[in-house]
Amino acid sequence: MSPATLIPPILALVLAPFLLAIVNRTKAAFAGRRGQPWLQQYYDLAKLLRKGAVYSRTTTWVFRAGPIVSLAAVLVATAIVPLGGARAPLSFEGDIVLLAYLLGVVRFFTVLAALDTGSPFEGMGASREVQFSALAEPALLLGLAALARLTGKLSLSEIVATISGDPRATWFAEGPALVFVVVALAIVFLAENARIPVDDPNTHLELTMIHEVMVLDHGGVDLAFIEYGAALKLWVLGSIVVGLVLPVRTGAVLVDALVTVLGLGALAVATGAVESSMARLRLLRVPQLLVGAGAFSALALIFILMPR
């Protein structure tokens, strides 16, 4: 582990909340508003960290552990994800599986904390969350498997470095397959981060929300952990997508990383644009979208496996 590998996680830890600011400013621009200050997410986190706490009498230690375990798991996941050509500090054969299951830990404990309140709203959100994520899981892992087959590598840093290092052998030769993988991963990115068209982070009706309704009862420090974890998760999944579509490799680790960060900014703008231009899908339609993402991953694999 060289010191240069610490660049991606440090950038993630510092800049992740800023992505949400970009999404919000984009949505504001579409709606003709000025939008919140660029540093609003940081102000919010600072304010939440200064607050006390109110806990429901129904809850147990699970409710208090939920945000802690979730944030810890996302933090470990952050150490697995490279930024373009800049490798991650934790990189080994099969780290893609660990990444997927760390996100599973986040979900498991968020869902348990939601169920711990005994609130029907939160139960409903939890039920939807496990349904959608069970369908997103094969799309994510098959998409990553397609990349593994394409590059012959089993670690995320290696995969992204191979694709960004040699676009001629990857994007030119296997363009269609890569497009399918990117589409699949982009859908997973939106679904896992509770964005439109799967979930609406801004709705104020508990009945229609998924992720936000699960954290209704959290406040103060716990909510700060959750919000920060959500921002990191956006960064983690986003940087995989960006690492694939931006095959830029200058050789200088810092430059590579910064280019990918700019790419992440662009992804945040795109997310905001999607959110401003379409409505959330009906809940019954969401499984179709996610199965569609799985189908895109499978299609990519067929393209790659086809004899030529």
Added chain:
Amino acid sequence: MEQVLLGLAALVLSGLAALVLQRAAKLAALVATGGAVLGSAIALVPVLRALTGGEAPSLHAAWSVPYGSLSLELDALSALFAGIVLVLSPLAWIQGVGRLVALEGKRSLGPPLFFQNLLAASMVLVVIARNGVLFLLAWEVMFTASFFLVTFHDDDESVRDAGWTYLVATHLGTAFLFGLFVLLGAGSQSFDFDRLAAAPHTPVATGLAFVFALVGFGTKAGFVPLHSWLPGAYPAAPHHVTAVLSGAMSKMGIYGIARFLTLLGPPPAWWGWVLVGVGLTSGLFGIISALAQKDLKRFLGFSSIENVGVVALGLGVGVIGQATGHPVVAVMGHGGALLHVINHAMMKGLLFLSAGSIADATGTREMEKQGGLLKRMPRTGSAFLVGAVAISALPPLNGFASELLIYLGAAREATLGSTSTAVHGLAVIGALALMGGLAAAAFTRVSGAILLGEPRTDAVGRASEPSLLAGAPIFVLAAACLALGLGAQVVLEAIAPALSLVRASLGFATGPLAYVVVASCALLLLVALLATLRLALLSGRRVEAAGTWDCGYVRPTARIQYTASSFAQPLVELFSGALRTRRSTVLPAGIFPKEASHATETPDALTEEVYRPVFTAIRSALVRLHGLQGGRLQVYVLYIALTLLFLLIFQL
């Protein structure tokens, strides 16, 4: 070897003593359980030595039974499975003592205590037997002991039904095992395992032998479509017995398959495809059916079907690795499968034992009636949660390590192999991913329904922790789940002799596990750090207790909570094609509706669609033969005499 036999003798003799002493229930329980602990401890020493690469002790002696010989051997593969039996069963019997003694006066306790010890001893005999006749004898004793344990509560009709299904299914499976031994032993006139392996066989015979082994042993393991006895028998047995049935006895089926994979020589690729097909069906069908269950033990039973499916996927990957000449893939597949056997024994033992405590404390196995138990049974509930995280294959616990190995083997197939091998690997990856997501859904559902929220009935609200004796085995198993997770690399290196494969490839499998241990430790450390940070931030601030946010509703009750059924409804609806959920609904009618109700029940789809019609047809066809069965002993003796006469004439 003598030490193992001494341990088994201690098990059986203490069981017999309990049978004699059954008038004094407490003494009998003490003797039998003490004997089980002592016998297991005695036998465990040579077992662990053999497992970690020591000399494999063996014993050969003549036996008067035709084709039989007293051939025993304790190699690493046997030791791995024997170890599971010897660790899990005493823990389960300890937990069961209180449960059985509570029945003093209502039932005679000698038989269950005896059969418990006999079950453990016979399972060890199954894995060390090296002669077909001896093996089948041990196999039948194992069945008989488990049958009488499953039907312990035989005053309940559903238990008798479950026992009957178990009896029929097991013997149909065992028939294939007879076929297997006859097929392999026909040429060499011997049923000794080493002779079976050495005898030359045509590819057709070997292929047929593989199918017979898969069906015969798969019935015990609970592979779909041979699982139909399992969802009935697991809930029927006393709670601590179910832990052993699922944790250890179903693994005897896996042992049989693994043993015959080593006996039948280098496997062709199609075995790998068949195993993956079986694993995929069992895994997905198991977990989807589990999602729809409301009986806690039935739910865990279906989850066991899923987990033997995971093991089959691992074996399939391993076989493809062997067949295509990729020793690394073979090590990862087989290694992952065997590691998952150990892991599943520990976590399912943990889940069944804690579920048993919960069912005892609340008087019901129905998850829709429970809730809020983590407050009332904090130790048992927390242990159950550990099991739930482990079985959902989440780091840092043990389930993740074994599934990761299978993933890695499959991913290697997908990246390195030919197109067909790649498709094989990708099927495994897709299946594991979907099963992982669904398992997380299933176990958050059950944990939420029974442990979290508010109790849904008064009886559940009054539940309290079991005695320390009943609680202790649960903590041992919970600790084992964490230890096996953090020590996965060490465990894999220790069980490597059982893989009987190229040792040089082992590094490829242990390398990633070492990184996972680093990541797991980082995760635990971060959890500790963040928990400290939270405490430090909250110290001195106002921390209040209030009601759950109810959206302004003034009279929330426990009944407005999301139930287990409502939680799973979207997924059950999505997979309704594979389930046979029965719904009965009374809709509110009129201007002033009086009542409305909705009930669902999900029986095993295959039993409903296939087995019940088939067996009903067989029954109606065979009912004409009832005349032969008059119930008079003399007539039966006549039948035996006629059969012998017929055989004598046939022989001449």
